[in-house]
Amino acid sequence: MEIFLATISAINDETRVKILRFIDKNGEVCVCDIEKSFEMIQSRISRHLKILKDAGFLRVERRGRWAYYSIRSPLDKFRQNILEEISYLDIKLPILDKGCKNE
């Protein structure tokens, strides 16, 4: 039940649904990319990413100064269904805006 509710509460937030869809659409992105694209402060993005990661939707890989987030693979059927459902939503996503200074 705890895992199920962690999964559900992770997507029970409009910002996180958008971030999740953004990563699903753009592939691997780092925190500053999302920060710049969404025009939200870093701590807010970082916190949402942690929740999505802990809920099993994302994986993170650190390279240099950067933390690259992407959809976790393999993804179980239920989370796949959720991603698919989100892809059907009529969401106005920001376009990817690289926010990192020296990549």
Added chain:
Amino acid sequence: MEIFLATISAINDETRVKILRFIDKNGEVCVCDIEKSFEMIQSRISRHLKILKDAGFLRVERRGRWAYYSIRSPLDKFRQNILEEISYLDIKLPILDKGCKNE
């Protein structure tokens, strides 16, 4: 997005997940049955049922004094997936205890 989040927030609560599974398992039940089975006060049950109904999981049919709730049919693929996922959870459900005095 509003409909998606209403669906998700409806199942983002342990009590509602249990009630939903209870109805899925037992079929049509009235509010007093759930009240008695779950040993929760009526207003609490009633409120949760309304949320599950508004989120498209349940239908209600009034007969006499009673309001009978059951899984809405037909149910779209996404909500079916959610019900299926909930059915896999290891939940300790109460057994159906008919709470109505004169049915």
Added chain:
DNA sequence: ATTATATATCAAGATATATTGATATATAAG
């Protein structure tokens, strides 16, 4: 009509979650 049962809804307080700004840590560049 009066009383009992069933259900819904409201207002108040309790609890949980989100946002912000500040701080801490780590890597890389100069």
Added chain:
DNA sequence: CTTATATATCAATATATCTTGATATATAAT
């Protein structure tokens, strides 16, 4: 070694949600 960039986390506040008890409405039985 010092500075800039990237990220994570914490504490305070703001906002949303849940629970409870009270009240309102409707049906049925006496």
